[in-house]
Amino acid sequence: MTGTHTKTLRVDSVDFIDVGGLLSPEERLIRDTVRGFVNTRILPNVAEWFEEGTLPRELGRELGALGVLGMHLDGYGCPGASAVAYGIACMELEAGDAGVRSFASVQGSLAMYAIHRWGDEAQKQRWLPALARGEAIGCFGLTEHDFGSNPGGMRTFARRDGSDWIVDGTKMWITNGSIADVAIVWAQTDAGIRGFVVPTDTRGFGASNIHRKLSLRASVTSELVLQDCRLPAEAVLPQARGLGGPLGCLNEARYGIVWGAMGAARACYETALDYAKTRVQFDRPIGGFQLTQEKLVNMLLELNKGTLLALHLGRMKDQGRLAPSQVSFGKLNNVREALAIAREARTVLGANGVTLEYPVIRHMNNLESVLTYEGTSEMHTLVVGKEITGLDAFT
Ligand code: TGC
C-alpha cells in the first residue's frame, strides 16, 4: 500500500510540490549560485539602496561576473544558457529585489537582445562582450510621455541627412537611462519604426533621473532627451523594421518577469511563514490561527502554481514553441498573483509589514511597477483576449 509510505515523505514548506525536482543538476546549480549571490551581496544592502533610491553602478560588473547579463544569448561573450536557466536567474535576482532583476532584464533581454537579434556584426562586436561583462550598461527607450501602452504612436523621429540620421524626441521611464553607455532608441522614420544604437556620449543625447518613485527605488529610471542627435548610417539596427522590432525584444524581458515575479512572491511568502510561526498573540503563534493558515496556504498554492507555469513556459521556449500571447498569459498571471501574495503577506506581518526591516512592502511596492511595465496587466489581458476570440479590443 502506498498510503503508509506517503506518511514518511518529506514535503517542503516553500517548494511544496517539488518544482525544483523538475530541474536538471545544471539548472539547480545556477539557481543556488545566483541565490548565494543574492543572499550575500543584495539582501544585506537592498533595504538601504531602496531607502536612498539608488543602485550601485558597480553592481553591473558583479552581475556580469556572475554570468547573468545576456545569459540566454549565444556568442560575443554571452553564456548561451537555456531559457529555463535564464528564468531561474531572474527568479533568484527578484527574490532579492525587482530593481536588480530589472537591471539584468534591461541589459540582457532588451539592450543586448536588440543588438543580438536585429544588429549587424560590427554592432555586436562593439557592444555585446562589454555589455555581457557589465563593463558597459545598456538601456532601451521605447516609451514616451504620451505613448506608453501604445508605442506605435511614438513621436520621436529620425530623419536622413545625407547618409547620417538626425534623431529628435523624448523617451520616458527608461530603466538605467542615466547610467547607460549605450541606448537602444526606437524612432519613427519615413519608412516606419526603426531602432538606433546610440552611444550616450553622442552630442544631443541627455538623460535625467525621475525622482520621488515609491516603487523600484533600487533602480535608476530616467527621461531621455534626443535633440538634433546626429548618428552615422551604421547606427541603425538593420534587421528591425516596424513595431515588431521592439515588441520582439519585449517578449524576452516579459518572459523573464514570469519567473521574476515568483521570486518576489517567494520572498514574501517565506517571510510571512517565518513570522507567523514566531509572532505570538493571544498566547499562541499567529500561524496557529485558522485565518492565518488560510492566508499562508493560499499564498503557497499560487506560488507553486506560478513557478510551475514559469517552468512549463520556459521548457516551451527552449523548444522554440512559445507564442507571444503565451508569454502574456504568464506575465499577467504571475505578476497579478505575486502582488496578491505580497499584499497578503503584508497583513500577516501587521505593523512590521510596513517597514523596510522586512522585505515584504519593498516587494509589494516594486510589483506595482512590474504590473505596469513590459505591458500593463490590461494590455496582456487584451493580448490573450485577442488570441482566443480573434477580435482586437485595443482600440
Ligand atoms: P500590432 O498591430 O498588434 O502589432 C504590430 C507589429 O508588431 C508585431 N507584434 C509582435 N512581435 C513580436 N512580439 C510581440 N509580442 C508582438 N506583438 C505584436 C505584430 O505582429 C505586428 O507586426 P507586423 O510585421 O505585422 O507589423 O500592434 P498594436 O499597435 O496594435 O499594439 C499591440 C500592443 C498593444 C500589444 C503593443 O503595442 C504592446 O505590447 N503595448 C505595450 C507596450 C509595452 O509593453 N511597453 C514596454 C516598454 S519597455 C519596458 O517597459 C521596460 S521595463 C524594463 C524593466 O524591466 O525595468
Ligand code: FAD
Ligand atoms: P498608459 O499607457 O497611459 O496606461 C494607463 C492605464 O490605461 C493603464 O492601466 C493601461 O492598462 C490602461 N490602458 C491603456 N490603453 C488601454 C486600452 N486600450 N484598453 C484598456 N486599458 C488601457 N519603458 C521603456 O521603454 N523602457 C524602460 O526601460 C522602462 N522602464 C520602466 C521602469 C519603471 C519603473 C516603470 C514604472 C515604467 C518603465 N517603462 C519603460 C514604461 C512602461 O513600459 C510603461 O509605463 C507602460 O508601458 C505603460 O505605459 P503608461 O505608463 O504610459 O500607461
